[in-house]
Amino acid sequence: MLETTPLRQQIARDVFDYQQLVACLSQFSKPRDKIRRLLASGEIVRIRKGLYTFGEPLRRAPISRELLANLIYGPSYISLDYALSYHGLIPERVETVTSVTLGRSRTFTTPYGMFSYRRLSQSRYAVGGLLAEHGDLSFLIASPEKALADKVWADKRFDGTRLSAYGSYLLDDLRLDPARLAVLDRDRLEAIARAYDSRKLYWLMRYLQTLKKRSHA
Numbered sequence: 001m002l003e004t005t006p007l008r009q010q011i012a013r014d015v016f017d018y019q020q021l022v023a024c025l026s027q028f029s030k031p032r033d034k035i036r037r038l039l040a041s042g043e044i045v046r047i048r049k050g051l052y053t054f055g056e057p058l059r060r061a062p063i064s065r066e067l068l069a070n071l072i073y074g075p076s077y078i079s080l081d082y083a084l085s086y087h088g089l090i091p092e093r094v095e096t097v098t099s100v101t102l103g104r105s106r107t108f109t110t111p112y113g114m115f116s117y118r119r120l121s122q123s124r125y126a127v128g129g130l131l132a133e134h135g136d137l138s139f140l141i142a143s144p145e146k147a148l149a150d151k152v153w154a155d156k157r158f159d160g161t162r163l164s165a166y167g168s169y170l171l172d173d174l175r176l177d178p179a180r181l182a183v184l185d186r187d188r189l190e191a192i193a194r195a196y197d198s199r200k201l202y203w204l205m206r207y208l209q210t211l212k213k214r215s216h217a
Contacts, residue, residue, distance in 0.1 A: 004058070005043060005058065007024055007025075007038070007043065007044075008054060008058045010024045011024060011054075014053050014059045014060055014061060015053045015067065015068065016051075016052055016053070017051055018051075018052070021035060021044070021052060042055040045111055046111075047071075047110050047111065048072055048108055048110060051071060063112055064137055064139065065097050065115075066078060066086075066097065066132070066137075066139040066141065067137060067138075067139045068097070068110070068112060068115065069082075069115050069139070070099075070140050072108055072110070073099075073106055073108065073115070074101065074103070075101065075102050075103070075125075076099040076100065076101040077099060077142060078098065078099050078139070078142060079098060079118075079141070079142035079147045079150045079151075080099070080100070080118065080142075080147060080150050080154065081094045081096075081098050081151065082094045082096065082097050082098040082099075083098070083141050083142045083144075083150075084144075084147045084176070086141065087143075087144040088177070088180060089144055089177055089180050090176055090177070091175055092175070096113065096114040096115070096116055097113065097114070097115045097116070098117075098118070099115070099116070099117045099118070100117070100118050100119075100120045100125060100150055101117040101119055101120070101125070102120070102122065102125050104119055105117060118150070118154055120150070124195055127146065127191055127192050127195040128142050128143050128145060128147075128188065128192050129141070129143070129146065130142070130143050144184060145185055145189045145192055146188070146192055148181075149189070149193070149196060151174070152200055152204050153196060153201060158173070158200075160199070162203075163203055163206055163210075166203060166204060166207035167207065170207070182211050182212045182214075184208060186209075189205055190205070193205050
């Protein structure tokens with residue numbers, strides 16, 4: 001059964017920021033002392049500095065790590081390994097929620113796991129983001145095409161200078177599903193490749209075209 005407290009009655013959402021919290025505690029002469037007591041009692045949990053959620057008995061829905069990723073550091077959207085797993089392109093479950101951002105690259109360790117952010121330029125960041133909606137919940141995540149492009153570009157272990165290297169990298173190292181790769185949207189990929197203006201992504205485009213031809217052979 002959902003528990004309630006005066007604070008829970010005042011704040012509609014499960015995740016809230018410091019300004020909302022202080023506004024609800026305006027009747028206290030020392031709001032920061034009250035916040036410390038709320039944290040110690042478990043009524044609220046600090047996700048990172050300035051961002052909080054209610055303790056489990058007070059939450060109205062399970063914590064969404066995807067939504068947290070958008071809120072912890074921004075502007076950002078989920079991409080790279082976590083998005084590849086989310087879209088079913090790789091078989092592994094990815095524990096760290098990986099995102100791209102316009103800010104500097106950062107990693108946060110929170111009570112709800114690790115969240116990493118990779119910096120992209122404005123032109124590279126601006127393409128390929130989607131709004132995913134699940135009931136009342138929505139969050140920003142890269143399209144399958146953008147998640148793949150971000151991964152290939154950001155992976156310093158892979159230099160991507162030869163077309164022949166892409167098969168082993170994508171299918172063996174990353175364990176990407178070739179059937180899913182073959183149906184990626186070509187127009188989206190071309191728009192992303194133009195925004196990146198990266199040799200790696202042009203080689204990726206060529207490899208995916210080859211893979212698609214094989215799938216229709």
